[in-house]
Amino acid sequence: MFTPALHSSPCPHDESITSWALAARGGDLDAVEKFVRALHRDVSRYVTYLGADPQAADDLTQDTFLRALGSLHRFEGRSSARSWLLAIARRAVIDNLRYSSARPRLSDRDNWQSAAERAQPRGLPGFDDGIALAELLAALPDDRREAFVLTQMLGLSYEEAARAGGCPVGTVRSRVARARSSLIESLYEAEGHRPLAAAAA
Template identity: 50%
Template structure:
């Protein structure tokens, strides 16, 4: 398995080449980054929105590749855009009235099964992690997904979230503590 650090360097090289017009590099950039973008969206916004918001991420990112200079890794840059897409979507949804709060899990499951070959993390894995993370404050959930699920460094996660590295460390530590306490409560409730 490729080291995430090496993958990040390769992704950055591909992004720079794609920005200079290399279509092959562009295709490889999208293929190499698509799984992480989808997983971040699925964890932050839900599986049912992952495909659409992943597409929106690339619609925003690809035109900007020409100006990408590699001052940060392409992975960090792309995860920042992904996070912004999710935040913008949440703001848009909260600003308009909803007709129903129900999630169509059947439709989401059918969609993910049809695309299962595109993602090594199956629908069940995403749902299981989301159930575990569901009770966390959004900032803690975001920090845990970036560092523990996507394997980003604390420094990279801090860049993505636009906060100091100490804030990410604190959010991860508190998120882990929240998960341990929730697990302990479930065990005592079941026993």
């Protein structure tokens, strides 16, 4: 079972991650460990913000790495290993949503949501801000939330986000711009203010 690294430092450069993926493809177990540790947090955040059940995020992260390690022999380094892996994560989430929609739910939304919230650590710096951001992101349409998370939270370039999301670069740019506008508007509404443009009208 893969375990997340303790991320106190920034994620390594994409070139290093890609070189680890290529070395892992050749059977280098140390490179496998480095590859998984470097991207575990990004994959976990990505599958969580794609709208998956928070209780399933760990399983989806695990599934993503199992799929990736099983298909490493096909990875040739033409794109960054990060964008390749996030494309796999996206497919894992889609497959999970399709599977979940075909089976009956054992609990309602309120129950699992409150259980997930109770399981989160409290009293950490930025905890409340993180909850607020998650709520604002959850209100966005799925495609805009995905583009925003990939580029603004995980740090992918627009080109990499387009590859991971399977859409043109211009579409990613448009979705990010619309997501930003919606988030700013939501923040103003939450604080009881109107955006400057609206106030001037």
